[in-house]
Amino acid sequence: MQEQLSDRINRLETSATLAMAAKARELKAEGKNIIGLSLGEPDFNTPDFIKDAAIQAINDNYNSYTPVDGYADLKEAVIHKFKRDNRLTYDKSQIVVSTGAKQSLANVAMVCINPGDEVILPCPYWVSYKDIIKIAEGVPVEVPTTIDTDFKMTPQQLEAAITPKTKMLWYSSPCNPSGMLYSKEELRALADVLKKHPQIIVV
Ligand SMILES: Cc1ncc(COP(=O)(O)O)c(C=O)c1O
Secondary structure: OHHHOOHHHHOOOOOHHHHHHHHHHHHHHOOOOOOOOOOOOOOOOOOHHHHHHHHHHHHOOOOOOOOOOOOHHHHHHHHHHHHHHHOOOOOHHHOOOOOOHHHHHHHHHHHHOOOOOEEEEEOOOOOOHHHHHHHOOOEEEEEOOOHHHOOOOOHHHHHHHOOOOEEEEOOOOOOOOOOOOOOHHHHHHHHHHHHOOOOOEEO
């Protein structure tokens, strides 16, 4: 079977999250008391007002192809949310509705990465970053961090990881899995390094 699959797919590793979730289910089925810390699944059901809105949308015939970047009224609602909760101002041209961050990241990888392009990944990073980059034929460049820097990449480490092939930097703050958060000053220091390399796209 494996030889029928593309090299692209065979290069991917099994998702650590899914493997861990399967193991947890297996142990639970054996009657063991297991607390699953793999999938980021809430421990509550979808609230009724969301379920009701989904049922209402079906009854209102929201059932054909959507505009690729999302319905205009949904984009307005997203803009409203960012303004109200995060004090961020966007216009509709800056909003794309997708089925999740994973899909958006895959889209970004496919449109930005050429074979052999390097993508800097401060470790630890969210489990799928590396495989999404590999499927786009990019080269993940891991930057190890330690507890001494609160698992954050320093400007010196960033500078040292940059080569003429560096195309992107991918990171998240707060970080999944460490939970660390870069301060404004720390982000500014990283941005000062990136300013010297304007070809690098930050995700
Ligand atoms: C840092 C980070 N990026 C991306 C994702 C994927 O998000 P989604 O479930 O919206 O595809 C997750 C999910 O846990 C995440 O923690």
